[in-house]
Amino acid sequence: MMAKKYESAFDAIADTPAEALNIRLRADMIHEIRRKVEAKGWTQKEAAERLGITQPRVSDLFRGKLSKFSLDALVNMLAAIGSNVKLKVA
Numbered sequence: 001m002m003a004k005k006y007e008s009a010f011d012a013i014a015d016t017p018a019e020a021l022n023i024r025l026r027a028d029m030i031h032e033i034r035r036k037v038e039a040k041g042w043t044q045k046e047a048a049e050r051l052g053i054t055q056p057r058v059s060d061l062f063r064g065k066l067s068k069f070s071l072d073a074l075v076n077m078l079a080a081i082g083s084n085v086k087l088k089v090a
Helices: 009-013 017-040 044-051 055-062 071-080
Strands: none
Touching: 017 055, 017 071, 044 055, 044 071
16 A cells, blocks of 8 residues: 655645645644744733733644634734734635
8 A cells, every 4th residue: 555645744634625725824823923922922821911812722822723723813813913914825
């Protein structure tokens, strides 16, 4: 039996290309939120206040619990901390 090759880990865990794209976008946004929070030196409590979520949700975010966050919610969090989100459709 031949092993199936995937372009990314997201493709391997998703059932469809659309789902893989959604997972990849959420992971990228979560990474950016975490990067910005860490660069600012905020505690999880401070991050929660700025992101408009609870501290346990920040913990979920930092642990990469992708399924707990929608694209809309992540866009709102990025906007709340002054990040711009640009979408390019190719």
